[in-house]
Amino acid sequence: xxxxxxxxxxxxxxxxxxxxxxxxxxxxxxxxxxxxxxxxxxxxxxxxxxxxxxxxxxxxxxxxxxxxxxxxxxxxxxxxxxxxxxxxxxxxxxxxxxxxxxxxxxxxxxxxxxxxxxx
Amino acid sequence: xxxxxxxxxxxxxxxxxxxxxxxxxxxxxxxxxxxxxxxxxxxxxxxxxxxxxxxxxxxxxxxxxxxxxxxxxxxxxxxxxxxxxxxxxxxxxxxxxxxxxxxxxxxxxxxxx
Numbered sequence: 001x002x003x004x005x006x007x008x009x010x011x012x013x014x015x016x017x018x019x020x021x022x023x024x025x026x027x028x029x030x031x032x033x034x035x036x037x038x039x040x041x042x043x044x045x046x047x048x049x050x051x052x053x054x055x056x057x058x059x060x061x062x063x064x065x066x067x068x069x070x071x072x073x074x075x076x077x078x079x080x081x082x083x084x085x086x087x088x089x090x091x092x093x094x095x096x097x098x099x100x101x102x103x104x105x106x107x108x109x110x111x112x113x114x115x116x117x118x119x
Numbered sequence: 120x121x122x123x124x125x126x127x128x129x130x131x132x133x134x135x136x137x138x139x140x141x142x143x144x145x146x147x148x149x150x151x152x153x154x155x156x157x158x159x160x161x162x163x164x165x166x167x168x169x170x171x172x173x174x175x176x177x178x179x180x181x182x183x184x185x186x187x188x189x190x191x192x193x194x195x196x197x198x199x200x201x202x203x204x205x206x207x208x209x210x211x212x213x214x215x216x217x218x219x220x221x222x223x224x225x226x227x228x229x230x231x232x
Contacts, residue, residue, distance in 0.1 A: 031218070042123075042209050042222030043163070056218060091163070107153075108220060110163035 002026060004111035006092050012117045013082055020078045021114045025094030032075050033108060034067055035091040036060065043091055049075060082118045089113040121146050123212050125223035132200050132230050140195040140226050142210030152193040153211040153220065154184055163209070169193065180204070205230045 005024045013019050025032050030051050035043035046065070048056040051072035061067075064082075069075040079086055093108040126141035144150065154166040167178025174186040184195045193210060207227050211220040 033219070035220075040224065042211070042225050043220070045219035045221070048218050058219070093163075107165060107168055109165075110155075112162040 004092055004094055004109055006090075006111040006114050008114060009112060010115050010117075012119065014119050015082060015084060017082055018078065018080045019082060019116060020076055021090055021092075021116075023075045023077070023092030023111060025074070025092070026096075026109055027073075029094035029096050029109070030072065031095040031097070032069055033093040033095075034075070034077050035093065037089040037091055037113070038087075046077075079116075082116075084118050087116055087118045089115050121212075121214070121221055123210055123221050123223040125208075125210050125226050127226045128224065130226055130228045132228070134202055134230055134232055135199050136230075138195070138197040138200045138204070138228070140208055140210075140228075142193045142195065142223060144191050144193070144210075144212045144221075146191075146212060146214050148214060151213050152184075152186060153213075154178065154182070154193075154195050155209045155211060155222075157207040157209070157225075159206065166195070166208075200228075200230045202230050202232055204228060 007022045011019055032049040034046040036046055037043040045058050046061050047067050049069040052069050064080045067077045091113045092111045095108045122145050124143045152169040155163045156166045157163050166182050167176050167184055169176045169186045177183045182197050184193055186193050207225045209225045210223040213220050
């Protein structure tokens, strides 16, 4: 399978614990995105990497959230001191380097997501 | 503020009926427009996209969408739906100056046999 993969697929944790999710993008994609999706809502943007550089962060990404992409390949999203409001599906997407035209051309390919439940 | 609105949250159709799902956005400047679909138990998949050129775009599985710039709309259509089209449909927009996709809340489509 050459699509975007995410691990774990499900995570149940107690309030106050730290959790870390991993995303492996499509191998030739240099752009990586994290989104959060709650029930009845569309995905909401969290952050964006181009190679290893984190270029954009949403105001949704509080101080308890941190994302890394150390070698420009896989990425991790860590949530510290989880709260019940963090319960959601966390989605990762990747897109290839633009081949021409608009620099923002970014057909994003999504992974299956990690469903987080905070008790 | 930039936003994406999907008018119908739940749609129920019989097989062979025609489908139109509304999407409006409020963005200044040039935009890129997308429709994604999420089948039950599966991840988001791209149905179709518009960047420039012909405002009528065709996607997979017989879907098409029309970009009407004057109405800030990008409605999704299919002439005849099938039971297998039962899914959640999301309209998404990104501006030419950004990389994040801004999604609507989605429309849940149920097609009955």
